[in-house]
Amino acid sequence: MDNIFLTDTLSDKELYLSMIGKTTDAILDAFNSSKAYTGPEPEELKKIIHMDSILPEKGIGFDAMFDLVKEKILPNMLRPSSTDYMPHLHSPALIESLSAEQIISAYNQSMDSWDQAPAATEIEVEVTKHLCKLYGYDDNADGVFTSGGSQSNQTAIILARDWFCNEILKHDVKKYGLPENYRKLRMYTSEISHFSMEKSAHILGLGYESVVKLPVDSRKKIDMDAFRKLLEKDIADGNIPFLAVATVGTTDFGSIDPIAEMKEICEKNNMWLHADAAYGSGVILSKEYSCRVADLMLCDSITVDFHKMFLLNISASAVLIKDGKDFDALTIHADYLNREEDEEDGYTNLVGKSLQTTRRFDALKVWTSFLMRGRNGWDEIISTSMKNAQYFHSVLVKDCGFAVVTEPEISSVVFRTVGKDLTGEENDEVNKKIRRILLHKHGIVVGQTISDERVCLKFTLLNPMVTSEKLDGLVSLIKKIAEEIRRAG
Structure with missing residues (x-):
């Protein structure tokens, strides 16, 4: 089996160059309209895409396969870079991030252990340090890249739950599982917050009923008087508030919840404050508007998405934690992957901070675009x-x-x-x-x-x-x- 990987041999390099060249030419040819979409309606597109089999007995080779790509797929792809595209928090991709993606795909690093991604690991560590500083955190903070805002939010909610159970309830969730009174745990978030709040509560075994949806005012921000009243009622009813989530850029309206007021309530009631800033995190880089998100530094954790306002290609997200020690909740060692002896000798294994094991080198896109722009x-x-x-x-x-x-x-x-x-x-x-x-x-x-x-x-x-x-x-x-x-x- 010759020429199946990109290696140091000349024939492999030539084949890679040929395939990438043909792919690049086809992509450029398919960018033949300024419109966001020029494909057919759903039923017709289904007919175009359908094939009786995509696994023939004998492979048809690259050229014949790629002819099908050019016929069936590329003409019907959406173009998020078009100025006629504006439905979702789905951004165009900065052109330098396309270059970074080529490196990411060619080297195929896995971000779980240092010996699978040496330089990539050190770049992610470097990038997360700079991100923590950008959002006002000190040297005790830490972060990790994730697949997107939902996973960043889920990570933060897990850490909040474990912190609260360990520090406030004096119960080790990691060792013993949920406390007996877990059905009384409550988290508070806007009624128009992202659905990952409910999904995370389900995955954590807390259920949708643990998520208290707070009404919003005419500006689509959390009604703080309603928050205080609902919190007081929950406490009087014997429920246990452990977390509040401030949405910094709601999905539909881009509204920003009042972080400073929420922080006061959280401190008074020994609650964790998380910022779902998947949308609004990019505002920090605007000289004129950064004041709108300056209070992010008050939060115990922050979700940052780079495939929204930061205009990087999917996927690229991170979760930042004010006290990096809280990541210990996710750490477990395995002799075949992240040995303690290696970490004691300075090898960083990022799997100890992540819900994922195998991850892509998405931090490269942030590193390249920050430096370039x-x-x-x-x-x-x-x-x-x-x-x-x-x-x-x-x-x-x-x-x-x-x-x-x-x-x-x-x-x-x-x-x-x-x-x-x-x-x-x-x-x-x-x-x-x-x-x-x-x-x-x-x-x-x-x-x-x-x-x-x-x-x-x-x-x-x-x-x-x-x-x-x-x-x-x-x-x-x-x-x-x-x-x-x-x-x-």
Whole structure:
């Protein structure tokens, strides 16, 4: 079996170069439209993709296989780098992160032990140190990369639970499992927080009932008076508060919960404060707007996502912990992987901080993009996206044909078209149709969500290449489509 890996032999290098060259050419050829999506609707796409078998008795070789890739897949791929793409917290990928991904895939490092990823391990350690400093933590802090915001949140919730049980309840969860009164444990989070809160509670054996969903105010932030009252009631009922989660950039609205007020409550009640800043963590690099997330340093843990505002390719996330010793809750040693004797001699095995064993070298993407762009470059990227949201909001609120949910704090704008002669339900249907028409007739992908029981459209403006002229044109197009739908009845 010749030429199956990239090695130091000339023939392997030549084959790799040929395959990567053909792949690069095909990708460049497929970027033949400025639209976000030019593929068909679901049923037609299913027919295009379907094959009777993808495992023939005899392989068809690279060229024939890649012809199928060019025929079936590349023309129908989504293009998040298009300025017509704005539905989700799903960013375009900075061009240098594509270079980093090539290194990551070619070397295929596994981030669990030093002897599987020597330089990669040291880079991740270096990057997490700098991230902790960036968010205001001292030298006692630590962090680890994860698959995404959900896993970062889950990691933080596990550490919070173990810290609380060990330090406050004097019960060793790691050794003995959940305490007898575990059904009374409670964590508090916004009613519009990410679903990973409930999912984590389920995985931890606490159940959905342990998650107290706090009402939000008109700005979509946690109602602090309601938080205090619910907390007091839980304590009076014999429940055990152990954690509060501040969302720093809610998924739909980009709203930022009041961290300082939440910290006071947590300190008073011996609770851990976690910040789900998967969205809003990027704001720290904006000179003009960083004050909006300055209180992150008060939190005991922070979720940071780099495949959202930081514009790196999927996946890239991290969880930062104010007291790195709290990672001990996840540490277990195995003779075949992370031997204690090696760690005593200075070999760092990152598996001791991670829910995953095998992990990718995602820290490289942060390292390369931070160095390449610098603070000034990142300030321009982040600030531009936030200013775009402010501009778009200002246009919508002046137009009686639209209703806007709340002023953006980061870069998301949720709104709906409103026909005064239509009922709420009829307007809901108009907004649903607008999204589908934009997608399939114009190649423009926008989001849809619910606010106050009404269907809304959502622009998540992560792409700094979007201009005010572009936004003006989208407003005009949406108004035109809405009017056509209403006339058609």
